[in-house]
Amino acid sequence: MKFGVPAIRLSLASIARHKSRSLLTVLGILIGVAAVVMVTALSQAASSKVGGQIDSFAANALFVSPRPIQQRGVRRGGRLTDGDAKAIAREASSVVAAAPFLQTFSHIVRGEKNAATTIVGTTLPYFEVRKFEVERGQLWTESDELLKTKVCLVGSVVVRRLFAPTEDPVGQIIRIGRAPYRIIGVMKERGTSLFGEDQDDRVVMPIGSYRARVSVTWQGRADMIMASARSEEVTDRAIAQVAAILRQRHRLPDGADDDFKVGSQAELRRAERGISGALSALLLGVAAVSLIVGGVGVMNIMLVSVSERTREIGIRMSIGARRDDILSQFLVEAVVLSLGGGVLGLLLGTACALGLGFALDWPVVPTLTSMLVALGTSAAIGITFGFLPARRASTLDPIEALRTE
Template structure:
């Protein structure tokens, strides 16, 4: 039995002897593997970015919106009637076991002024639970307290964008701002959350105590009524239970009969998350599939070169057979050459793919994520391509008739 190391040596030497052709042969594999690695990296990166964006809104978040009115057969949008109350919010917090935190909101848009700077932003009146519900940290100061809500103090917690627009480099905590010309003391600054999927800036926001917002800012909302309620389910799995509990409770509280429509809407982000994940996964698979085609084309290139090589080296094969090479030895030699080519192509392709991914991420500001598994699969696949497309040429070489091979010019 011939030693494998000898066969590898033979294969390596013949590849080096035809360096240029070997390089051209593996170019297809380099591009193929590079494309697969890059595409998967981009796809995975995009999917990670989307999940991050979605979870930044707040994981396990449930939104309760007031119902829509029907006026003369025309259905108005959410919130056209104020069906939700502070009491509803408190009842949810008290009675729904799958809900861990609840924060009602009275919101509106208002002009905010500090010194000679002014800015129009969303002002949300809410309760201390909001930071828990939204999983939002403060970078300085404190959030609204129960005390603030009870006494309706004029305090404000501002988002990063508002802080930037109004204060620049100044520390906002302790400063006085005017919301709708009413002075508020800034008591805290929220951490940066970035954009939502729809491109909304989550940091362009001011939180004030809910009581303050109702009394002094948005008087068009009836006392005790709220714009919407945020609730946080205990876990992702608890979301359906929590939704059901909230619905049952509110129907009961609003005295809605069995055949009547809800006068509120309960929404959660799981469906959105699932849809987004589904679409990015589809994109990843699609990109990977397109890239795989180039790997197959690369493999055909290898087969082509190996067939030429076998024909060209017919005489060499004849000589080897005459001195005692068995058909299996010849087959193994050409197979190893093909696998060698594709494996080297795989290594360079991997480097190319990683390089391209990094360039794409830095130039296009597109997140990429190079997963070791994708790299290993691409690499392993290239070796497999070598075996698959190298087999036929190797087989052809092994069945040559030594007498005819020796006579080949």
């Protein structure tokens, strides 16, 4: 079987003579390859994006949230307190810090400008757990927490809404509700979190000041407790210690369900990998079906081509062409068409992936490996689905072929 220059030249000439048929052949492969390239690039980008959002927490971060339970047939909501956070920090040997956390949505005002934003009340360990850093200014002190001082830190989005580019917000006064608060720091930009919140569109203040002036709540209650294990390796031990401390503090009898839930960044990462892997497999399966359909299209159109060119095949055989020459001509033609569709699909899929990545703000970076796999798959489809039509052409009887009109 010869796959040299003559076979390629004959294949290209045939493709040029039958432009419409060739276009239909290429189209199926083009769509399939574009789908594979786009799905691969977007799934990697989505995994990278979500992974980056998960990493916005410390690697050893723990999250404790209240959970409603059934007690004696009555559904009772869970409750977390500042005391729970202090007990976790004090008694759990695998935990280095814990911070209660409260959050609401409110309007803030500076002069004639105002904005609606997230207001967070917490304690100093919150910044360690969430990996928030101060770009300008400073954090508040423990004295500010005890005295419920009216100070706060703001995110970059809040700064852009309330201040001119040349203004320094540190030391300025904003009003939250009716209370004036002095800005003592601006936090570094973080972007969107895993839960879809803009981490830069927020005001963070001491939890006592929050309770006294922003949102009057039951004293000591917390929406959530955020904590840090001593290291990523002892995270499971820290979770067990936190659960034991809270069950004792909440006086839960043996066998009773927890009225809280303890999660970790490691669990979020495992869940992200599982979901990402399952979704990628599903989408790649759909793309693979598209490629198979494209391959079937190649085979059908090549079979039609063999039927239409039966007399041509007979003439070539009568002047000395061997069966291997006929086989190689049609097989090369199928591979050229498939590779052409693969190249066009690669360009289309990459362009679509980059466009969607730009629109969604995802870090789409098509890899060389995925491109080579796409082109290799195209060639394999051409060989696999082009072999039957090529073999049928090569096994034609020259005399019968010449009789065909």
